[in-house]
Amino acid sequence: MNEVLVAADLHKSYGDVTALSGVSLSVAEGEVFGLIGPNGAGKTTLVRALTGTTAVDGGTVSLLGDDPTDVDRQRLGLLPQEFRPAGRLTARELIDYYAGLYDDARDTDDLLGEVGLADAADTWYENLSGGQQRRACIALTLVNDPDVLFLDEPTTGIDPAGRRDLWALVERLADGGTTVFLTSHSMEEVERLADRVGLLNAGELVTVGSPDELVTEHGGESRLVVRAEDESLDSVALPDEFATSVHGSELTIHGIGPREIGPAVAALDDAGVTYESLVWKQPGLEEVYLSLTGEQFEAARPASVALAGGDR
Numbered sequence: 001m002n003e004v005l006v007a008a009d010l011h012k013s014y015g016d017v018t019a020l021s022g023v024s025l026s027v028a029e030g031e032v033f034g035l036i037g038p039n040g041a042g043k044t045t046l047v048r049a050l051t052g053t054t055a056v057d058g059g060t061v062s063l064l065g066d067d068p069t070d071v072d073r074q075r076l077g078l079l080p081q082e083f084r085p086a087g088r089l090t091a092r093e094l095i096d097y098y099a100g101l102y103d104d105a106r107d108t109d110d111l112l113g114e115v116g117l118a119d120a121a122d123t124w125y126e127n128l129s130g131g132q133q134r135r136a137c138i139a140l141t142l143v144n145d146p147d148v149l150f151l152d153e154p155t156t157g158i159d160p161a162g163r164r165d166l167w168a169l170v171e172r173l174a175d176g177g178t179t180v181f182l183t184s185h186s187m188e189e190v191e192r193l194a195d196r197v198g199l200l201n202a203g204e205l206v207t208v209g210s211p212d213e214l215v216t217e218h219g220g221e222s223r224l225v226v227r228a229e230d231e232s233l234d235s236v237a238l239p240d241e242f243a244t245s246v247h248g249s250e251l252t253i254h255g256i257g258p259r260e261i262g263p264a265v266a267a268l269d270d271a272g273v274t275y276e277s278l279v280w281k282q283p284g285l286e287e288v289y290l291s292l293t294g295e296q297f298e299a300a301r302p303a304s305v306a307l308a309g310g311d312r
């Protein structure tokens with residue numbers, strides 16, 4: 001495998017704050033690498049270290065075979081988390097301006113179309129909505145058709161439909177051979193886009209693997225959650241093959257794969273359980289994140305499959 005990016009034992013502190021503590025990773029040509037982790041974990045610092053926009057205290061980075069500060073800028077795209085281009089240029093003027101900085105630049109109208117800004121091309125940047133501004137910034141990072149693209153929280157502020165458009169754009173770029181290093185707080189985004197995911201916590205890369213590998217290793221079990229209408233579930237007896245637990249009006253059947261949903265529902269029927277909802281929950285990256293960071297999300301992950309209500 002051709003490694004485009006290799007980082008070894010990176011250390012970086014800001015005064016007393018340790019932002020990176022011995023981070024090593026590699027990214028192969030054409031790979032999409034997703035970096036997740038809590039606020040303050042060190043993700044932006046890592047992106048800056050990998051792109052040569054901050055000096056590290058220790059460790060080495062090789063980007064396209066060079067020290068990142070020596071890499072031909074024509075080959076790199078970087079979307080920083082905070083990026084404020086000139087407010088009184090239109091989206092088109094901004095792209096034209098950035099295009100002028102490179103020997104070889106992409107067509108402005110093509111870029112405007114790709115990021116969904118064709119209709120707002122002649123609006124001043126400062127008058128674009130937050131999501132449109134982010135789209136314009138993404139267009140600016142693509143202007144030189146980079147071989148390696150760093151995207152630090154690219155879809156923050158972009159509406160759901162726009163996010164999906166941008167995911168499709170990243171997928172097209174990756175299919176075309178662009179290597180992508182992406183940070184995100186959206187587990188859905190990373191699960192969809194990344195070939196491999198790294199979880200950074202308190203400056204340390206806690207785990208790296210494909211989304212499937214991480215979910216298998218750290219995601220826990222799939223389960224069927226049954227919400228009863230009003231009855232007490234404590235006395236419900238299901239066959240021994242089903243491991244259950246009860247909390248109030250909620251009964252959880254543990255370790256249920258998709259093929260076992262039918263038999264489990266039949267067993268509930270046989271036991272005479274009247275339920276208002278059945279939800280099958282499959283572990284995903286969110287569960288991996290929660291189990292490895294010890295954090296809690298405010299709202300539970302939407303159900304993988306919401307099954308029929310149980311008014312019978």
Ligand SMILES: Nc1ncnc2c1ncn2[C@@H]1O[C@H](COP(=O)(O)OP(=O)(O)OP(=O)(O)O)[C@@H](O)[C@H]1O
Pocket residue numbers: 014017018019037038039040041042043044045046081
């Ligand atoms: N320029 C700086 N000066 C001082 N401290 C900094 C600086 N940049 C980052 N830090 C600190 O380093 C730590 C890591 O910050 P960083 O921005 O890399 O985290 P992050 O994972 O990108 O966070 P977020 O998800 O909130 O964007 C934090 O404690 C932050 O306060």
